[in-house]
Amino acid sequence: MLCVLASTSFASPEHVVQPAGVTHVIEITGFKFLPKNVDAQPGDTITWVNRDIAPHTASSKDGSWDTGTLAQNESKSIVVAVGMASAYFCKFHPGMTATITTKNE
Amino acid sequence: MIRITSTLVAMAFVFSASPAQAESPAELNDLQIAHVAYIADNIDIRYAHLALAISQNPAIHKFAETMIRDHTAVNQQALALLDKLGASPQDNFLSKALNADAERIIDEMSQLRGVEFDKYYANNELQYHRAVNDLVANSFLPNIENEEVRALFKAGLEIFRAHEGHAESMVASL
Numbered sequence: 558m559l560c561v562l563a564s565t566s567f568a569s570p571e572h573v574v575q576p577a578g579v580t581h582v583i584e585i586t587g588f589k590f591l592p593k594n595v596d597a598q599p600g601d602t603i604t605w606v607n608r609d610i611a612p613h614t615a616s617s618k619d620g621s622w623d624t625g626t627l628a629q630n631e632s633k634s635i636v637v638a639v640g641m642a643s644a645y646f647c648k649f650h651p652g653m654t655a656t657i658t659t660k661n662e
Numbered sequence: 663m664i665r666i667t668s669t670l671v672a673m674a675f676v677f678s679a680s681p682a683q684a685e686s687p688a689e690l691n692d693l694q695i696a697h698v699a700y701i702a703d704n705i706d707i708r709y710a711h712l713a714l715a716i717s718q719n720p721a722i723h724k725f726a727e728t729m730i731r732d733h734t735a736v737n738q739q740a741l742a743l744l745d746k747l748g749a750s751p752q753d754n755f756l757s758k759a760l761n762a763d764a765e766r767i768i769d770e771m772s773q774l775r776g777v778e779f780d781k782y783y784a785n786n787e788l789q790y791h792r793a794v795n796d797l798v799a800n801s802f803l804p805n806i807e808n809e810e811v812r813a814l815f816k817a818g819l820e821i822f823r824a825h826e827g828h829a830e831s832m833v834a835s836l
Contacts, residue, residue, distance in 0.1 A: 588821075611736075611821050649727075649731060649732075650824055650828065652828065
């Protein structure tokens, strides 16, 4: 299911748009998901990397996907699917929220 | 009415009012500060275990589990850093006072049940984190000499400020 892809790139911290089939890296740092909003397409990979001392998760608000616990410097990836739930948060620190906007092409 | 006071809250008032106190958090050295932080983390972990044992509120349980998880992670980093530096934390007046205060609070909390316990725990967490954050930001960080210790305390402060916010939400919801 997971697909490791060739390129990553970084635009403004708030909003990132990539061509299809890329890996989007989201850093968890300072109790924030950066970038906070990511535009992705089905087949892309989202990789979360936790840079904080505190463990975090990236978990969809509707419960449909979840990275599980990320200890410091751990990373986990999820492949973007059609209709993937966009709003997510850290289960341990509910004030940490972000979104993934999936474009269906 | 449940009276929640803490050594930290009392000290913040006393030290702000009379800076000539013989024993001041600002006079602690790095190893004593590290000891205070370790004790403060362990106290919150103890409070959390008590909450898991007594409360039946799922939100309280989630918060308590996060306290255990996060404070344990910070302590592990602190001990690893001290090990790297070849140093041991030093006991001091503030660590002793924190422990004594915690024993009193645990004794009070353990006699409560239901919503009364939940409110006591949540309010104590909010006040505790506020007081610790004030201590770290205003007494410890300006006086820590070792750069790595300071960096760890800055990271710890970030975590505890998030806890303070979470505790605030929890208090509001009860």
